[in-house]
Amino acid sequence: MKEIIIATKNQGKVKEFEALLAPIGFRVQSLLDYPDSIDVEETGKSFEENAILKAEAIAMHYQRMTIADDSGLAIDYLGGKPGIFSARYAGPDKNDQSNINKVLEDLSDVHALEDRSARFICALAISIPGEKTKTVVGTCEGYIATEPQGENGFGYDPIFILKNRNQTMANLTKEEKNQISHRAVALKKVIEVIKHS
Template sequence: MREIIIATKNQGKVKEFESLLKPMGFRVQSLLDYPLSIDVEETGTTFEENAILKAEAIAKAYNRVTIADDSGLMIDHLGGKPGIYSARYAGLDKNDEANMEKVLEELAAVEALEDRSARFACALAYSRPGQMTKTVVGTCEGFIAHEPIGENGFGYDPIFIVRDLHKTMAQLSKEEKNKISHRANALKKLIDVITES
């Protein structure tokens, strides 16, 4: 069984990757399995650049195939913000509640749902030692709700209404979310990349 490192300490992300990669014969590990793992500074200006930085640093450090992701929320009315700053939009301490509050405040004057269009984007970088890193991007289109709804998920899920489902991400079961999320869409593309390599 081939080993693959997912460059994250987020257990939720690891489980998503595991459900897709295990059937392909991969033993999935994460940075939680490497307690002394290096901390990669995300200095890129795009999701893809940050994913590449993380994937290549971890692949080089452990000489293992590595997948890294960078993802976030892009709101059209805010010119694509919070974008790559999604996790720390309201401050450096990565506070989901504060981030949602900031977004809702910034959109307070925008009443019509169609003017609150947004998308989640996820860039995945697939790095194999000694080979060129490959990237894929997945998105999920939607709108920003006027208030948080739902108990599931994390991050901006309670205020992101999925366009085709008319529910927030936080109202979806884990199984429903894993079929339509930005990460799921990127993972589907990544499977083709892994199969070809």
């Protein structure tokens, strides 16, 4: 069984990676398994740049195949914000509820659903020591709800209404989300890359 490090301490993300990678023979580890893990500063100007920075630093440090993701929410009305600052939109403490509140506040004057269009974006970088880093991107289109709905998921899921469905990402079961999320779309592309590694 091949080992792969997911360069995150987010348990929600780790579970999503595990659900998709374990069936194809990968033992998934995360930075939670490495208490001494290095901190990689996200100084990139795009999701892809940040994912590459993290993947290459962790892969080199531990000499293992590493996948890093940088993902977030891009809202058209806000010019693509929160974008790469999604986790820290309301401040450095990365509080999901505070971030949701800030987005709802920023859109409080925007009432028509079509004007609240948004997408989740996930960039994944696959770094294997001694090889060129590869990247893939997945997106999921939708709209921002006027109030949170649903109990599942994490991050902005409770306010993200999926396009062509009258429900938020937080209304989906874990299995449903793993079929259609931005991370699932990117991971399906990643699986093709790492199968040939």
